[in-house]
Amino acid sequence: MVKISIDAMGGDIGPEVCIEGAAIALDREPSIQYIIFGQEAACRPILDRFPKLKAKAEFRHCDVAIRMDEKPSQALRRGRYTSSMWKAIEAVKLKEADVAVSAGNTGALMAMSKFCLRTMANVERPAIAGIWPTKRGESIVLDVGATIGADSQALLDYSIMGGAMARALFEVKRPTVGLLNVGVEEIKGQEEVKEAGRLLREANLDTINYFGFVEGDDIGKGTVDVVVTEGFTGNIALKAAEGTARQIAEYLRESIMRSWTAKIGYLLAKSAFDRVREKMDPKKVNGGVFLGLNGIVIKSHGGTDGEGYAAAIKVGYDMVRNGLFEKIEADLKKFHALVVPPSDVEEETATGIV
Amino acid sequence: MVKISIDAMGGDIGPEVCIEGAAIALDREPSIQYIIFGQEAACRPILDRFPKLKAKAEFRHCDVAIRMDEKPSQALRRGRYTSSMWKAIEAVKLKEADVAVSAGNTGALMAMSKFCLRTMANVERPAIAGIWPTKRGESIVLDVGATIGADSQALLDYSIMGGAMARALFEVKRPTVGLLNVGVEEIKGQEEVKEAGRLLREANLDTINYFGFVEGDDIGKGTVDVVVTEGFTGNIALKAAEGTARQIAEYLRESIMRSWTAKIGYLLAKSAFDRVREKMDPKKVNGGVFLGLNGIVIKSHGGTDGEGYAAAIKVGYDMVRNGLFEKIEADLKKFHALVVPPSDVEEETATGIV
Numbered sequence: 261m262v263k264i265s266i267d268a269m270g271g272d273i274g275p276e277v278c279i280e281g282a283a284i285a286l287d288r289e290p291s292i293q294y295i296i297f298g299q300e301a302a303c304r305p306i307l308d309r310f311p312k313l314k315a316k317a318e319f320r321h322c323d324v325a326i327r328m329d330e331k332p333s334q335a336l337r338r339g340r341y342t343s344s345m346w347k348a349i350e351a352v353k354l355k356e357a358d359v360a361v362s363a364g365n366t367g368a369l370m371a372m373s374k375f376c377l378r379t380m381a382n383v384e385r386p387a388i389a390g391i392w393p394t395k396r397g398e399s400i401v402l403d404v405g406a407t408i409g410a411d412s413q414a415l416l417d418y419s420i421m422g423g424a425m426a427r428a429l430f431e432v433k434r435p436t437v438g439l440l441n442v443g444v445e446e447i448k449g450q451e452e453v454k455e456a457g458r459l460l461r462e463a464n465l466d467t468i469n470y471f472g473f474v475e476g477d478d479i480g481k482g483t484v485d486v487v488v489t490e491g492f493t494g495n496i497a498l499k500a501a502e503g504t505a506r507q508i509a510e511y512l513r514e515s516i517m518r519s520w521t522a523k524i525g526y527l528l529a530k531s532a533f534d535r536v537r538e539k540m541d542p543k544k545v546n547g548g549v550f551l552g553l554n555g556i557v558i559k560s561h562g563g564t565d566g567e568g569y570a571a572a573i574k575v576g577y578d579m580v581r582n583g584l585f586e587k588i589e590a591d592l593k594k595f596h597a598l599v600v601p602p603s604d605v606e607e608e609t610a611t612g613i614v
Numbered sequence: 615m616v617k618i619s620i621d622a623m624g625g626d627i628g629p630e631v632c633i634e635g636a637a638i639a640l641d642r643e644p645s646i647q648y649i650i651f652g653q654e655a656a657c658r659p660i661l662d663r664f665p666k667l668k669a670k671a672e673f674r675h676c677d678v679a680i681r682m683d684e685k686p687s688q689a690l691r692r693g694r695y696t697s698s699m700w701k702a703i704e705a706v707k708l709k710e711a712d713v714a715v716s717a718g719n720t721g722a723l724m725a726m727s728k729f730c731l732r733t734m735a736n737v738e739r740p741a742i743a744g745i746w747p748t749k750r751g752e753s754i755v756l757d758v759g760a761t762i763g764a765d766s767q768a769l770l771d772y773s774i775m776g777g778a779m780a781r782a783l784f785e786v787k788r789p790t791v792g793l794l795n796v797g798v799e800e801i802k803g804q805e806e807v808k809e810a811g812r813l814l815r816e817a818n819l820d821t822i823n824y825f826g827f828v829e830g831d832d833i834g835k836g837t838v839d840v841v842v843t844e845g846f847t848g849n850i851a852l853k854a855a856e857g858t859a860r861q862i863a864e865y866l867r868e869s870i871m872r873s874w875t876a877k878i879g880y881l882l883a884k885s886a887f888d889r890v891r892e893k894m895d896p897k898k899v900n901g902g903v904f905l906g907l908n909g910i911v912i913k914s915h916g917g918t919d920g921e922g923y924a925a926a927i928k929v930g931y932d933m934v935r936n937g938l939f940e941k942i943e944a945d946l947k948k949f950h951a952l953v954v955p956p957s958d959v960e961e962e963t964a965t966g967i968v
Binding site: 331367394395405408409440442443445447449450475476477478479480481489491492493495496497498499500501502503504505506507508510511512515516518519521522523524525526527528529530531532533535536539 | 685721748749759762763794796797799801803804829830831832833834835843845846847849850851852853854855856857858859860861862864865866869870872873875876877878879880881882883884885886887889890893894
């Protein structure tokens with residue numbers, strides 16, 4: 261059994277999408293148990309349409325719903341302790357749920373997750389890990405926008421956490437990890453990246469296989485299982501790639517609509533198009549995973565539909581089933597035992613980062 | 615007449631591609647005059663195959679050719695004053711040529727360009743501007759990898775130089791300029807970006823129309839004429855987008871090859887595919903423009919063919935014809951007269967940056 265808490269008010273559309281998504285995910289993974297948080301008036305009528313889901317879900321009313329355009333600080337002030345977003349995260353803290361899923365605004369969700377769950381011992385800052393479709397299958401890219409400006413230590417933490425996630429998701433024993441850079445030579449790039457590269461090579465960890473530097477086009481090639489980068493660059497690279505995929509799809513559509521022969525050709529080749537669309541579909545790989553907190557939170561795209569939301573739930577489900585959190589904890593502990601004397605570890609923990 | 619100097623030894627293939635590219639570009643723009651630098655034994659036989667080009671080109675022998683894998687410092691040591699790359703740049707400095715074109719390695723080309731041409735007065739660091747195909751047509755993105763770590767002042771310089779290039783390239787009067795960021799709200803992002811945004815808004819320049827922040831997917835949408843970012847992020851975003859385009863093309867090809875109906879469909883829709891391919895073809899938009907130096911240098915993709923090299927030459931040709939250099943000089947002067955007292959300007963110039 262995997263227990264999942266749902267922030268039903270998150271996303272551009274809200275309960276309509278989240279509850280339908282929960283129902284779809286349940287059809288596929290009948291062992292899921294839900295706690296659904298939301299405004300009763302909005303959620304109940306929708307929930308009534310999914311009797312199977314209703315039987316496996318506990319609904320809890322919350323007065324406050326966080327808006328998509330709310331600033332993190334404002335959301336925290338207004339929705340801490342009371343909003344459906346907060347409650348879904350808190351359920352993870354209270355061990356009522358194994359993982360929380362929300363399609364709400366990323367900044368608010370990260371701020372609340374940090375405040376409620378706190379950063380793990382030894383982790384300087386959390387990261388958002390995205391799943392990127394590649395030529396070889398899928399790769400993990402982090403950080404895609406949790407924090408701006410990672411030092412070499414944070415890049416190390418990302419490498420270890422990303423490696424743990426790859427083991428949970430892809431079932432590889434020692435995933436390859438690359439640091440995103442502007443060239444593959446050791447002399448190139450940001451100081452932080454070069455320093456992290458040196459440290460990773462020296463550490464020679466048995467949980468990950470450090471590959472070296474990778475470039476922007478290596479992501480889509482699937483050169484490594486895990487691509488590690490600072491959040492500003494990671495976020496922009498992700499959106500630039502998504503934008504390019506959308507751009508090509510639009511060109512193709514417009515171009516095909518211009519002539520009758522092209523339209524007929526399209527119909528004949530439709531299965532091929534559908535396969536590509538499915539492969540590149542953001543819905544299929546929906547779900548950013550918050551790593552480095554004392555609990556797992558999944559961020560779904562705000563503009564997704566029921567299918568996409570179900571995919572985000574599935575990511576959370578897989579993470580729990582494959583022991584992501586325990587893997588991260590063990591890997592980090594192992595690493596820090598290797599490099600930091602125990603007394604320093606405690607000091608660092610005591611300082612805390614909110 | 616536009617005089618163009620060619621480093622015929624640059625690129626993965628070298629003279630074969632560069633000389634053919636020069637011949638193609640000359641067919642399209644008969645007013646071009648060339649000075650071609652390269653190793654005589656390698657270049658002469660190829661040049662002999664293009665009599666029209668030969669009549670419009672002066673060939674000058676150089677002993678040294680810079681290798682694609684040479685480190686900038688090494689290239690500078692070995693090839694300064696003697697290599698075809700250096701000589702092509704030097705021709706611009708000596709006013710023998712209006713612009714230099716090379717498909718040689720980017721790091722070496724930038725190092726030599728900086729050393730030979732020097733940075734313009736008031737410009738902290740040079741940038742490489744790329745031309746990005748967008749939904750609306752084309753946009754300029756800079757810096758795509760000249761330098762790592764731009765402060766707010768450098769981002770301002772990029773904005774002004776990118777604006778000048780947009781006026782030269784797109785013939786718009788007051789191009790829109792956006793700063794690449796992880797969100798469009800003013801509170802988001804790197805300090806340098808936020809500061810640059812404030813300065814641009816306050817300056818309210820008549821040469822550019824400052825739009826505000828843009829995100830990664832705004833590049834492909836063509837939200838603004840000029841997208842300004844720091845070189846590390848810009849390089850990774852560019853390569854991630856190029857990688858995505860290549861990835862989709864490969865998926866489509868593989869997917870179509872799987873079935874006979876899809877293959878027939880493809881043939882019927884071929885004109886549509888070709889249009890999209892042409893639109894997204896890196897060859898068509900080949901040519902990174904080095905901005906901020908006392909002369910214009912165009913970097914062609916190293917792996918391009920004759921058509922692609924011709925496109926890079928065409929970019930250089932357009933830049934000269936439309937007075938890019940003079941526009942940048944005038945815009946920067948105007949801007950710095952606005953914000954920096956004249957005495958400071960002289961001091962700054964005297965310091966120099968190599």
